[in-house]
Amino acid sequence: MPELPEAEANRLRIARDCLNRTIEAAKPGDDTDHIELPGDNERGRLVGHQFTQTHRHGKLIFAGSGTGPWIAVHLGMTGSLRPFEADDGPPDYAKFLILFEGERRLAFRCPRKLGWVRVVDSPQAEIDRIEFGPDALEISRDVFVEVIGTSRGAIKSALMQQKKLAGIGNLWSDEILFRLGIDPQRKGTQLDEEQLGEMYDAMRNILRAVVDTQADYSKLPEDWLIHTRDEGAECPQCGGKITRTKVGGRSAFHCTRHQD
DNA sequence: CGCGTTGTTGAGTT
DNA sequence: GAACTCAACAACGC
Incomplete structure (x- = not known):
């Protein structure tokens, strides 16, 4: 849970x-x-x-x-x-x-x-x-941009590191990157300030929305990845193909068409 | 039966 | 030496 x-x-x-x-x-x-x-x-x-x-x-x-x-x-x-x-x-x-x-x-x-x-x-x-980092719903935009933007490893892994940012795990890191069209393997250092700002907004919007449903996933919008986290499934945003890969030792699901 | 798992940790590597 | 990677942990459900 x-x-x-x-x-x-x-x-x-x-x-x-x-x-x-x-x-x-x-x-x-x-x-x-x-x-x-x-x-x-x-x-x-x-x-x-x-x-x-x-x-x-x-x-x-x-x-x-x-x-x-x-x-x-x-x-x-x-x-x-x-x-x-x-x-x-x-x-x-x-x-x-x-x-x-x-x-x-x-x-x-x-x-x-x-x-x-x-x-x-x-x-x-x-x-x-x-030694947990700031809570994901409390962290300021500036600190988020600094901490994530200087991460050399996979962006998905950076979002999940509790000492950088506390609260995000495997499911919601995938959802954030899916929303933004970013490949989970991309490095934090490859993202520009605008992309990091968009990531901050997407993170807050997604977490808030899930909190508002009290984590009842059936109440979340149909075009979210959460309903389609299956190898080979059709992307609810662009019709592309959902693929499972390994990132930082965890299963990562992403759309090979619109996430790059 | 084998595989995968919304989490973290510690040892090994860059 | 900080940052990063990856296998291991326990045990259940498919």
Whole structure:
């Protein structure tokens, strides 16, 4: 589930259903080998506190308060946050559970165990520790142009580097380049200032649009790549052919006719 | 059964 | 030495 818009949709679920309720317990779920979760001490720190605020930076999700500890959550490839009622039971693959007063609970689902949960002092402390760059929806145009325009590697890889720019992953980097007609292999240093400015605008417009749907892809316009990410598919913009290649070790989909 | 996977990391290379 | 590349990680679904 997880790039910036998907993380934002998950953050919203905490903000909507899990604030201002005293935490009675926090505990690991089933089959938690090889996944990073808070230990006894960290879990104990949460008890008796409430979450009163949430925050997101790139793909990182936070919940906490002005006076207590925070949780930091990274969804990995397949993670999600699910508020639920005690009567309904936790979802499958729940790896971490927070029990609030009353019946409300929060589950961290993570079927493939590439995500993690930490107890931290503040969002900023964790963002600094991980050395993530500016959030993709917060970064200024000037900084974006500088950071991406000086990247010597593939433009797609540059957009996905969280230390340059936090929040973009494989799907939305493809969508941005598809919109602009730029080949994912092109180098950042080959793009002029005008192209970089257009990229900044496209990035913001695309991420905002996905956030607005709460990452429900079926609500996105038909001519987006997201609906056609298949080898050999017909390009919804120009009728060209969608091709899968490898860029920076990841699958990249692009139209061989209008992206160059 | 083999392959691919919306993420990151660390070792190796330019 | 910074920037970059790539295989590895875990485990599920097709």
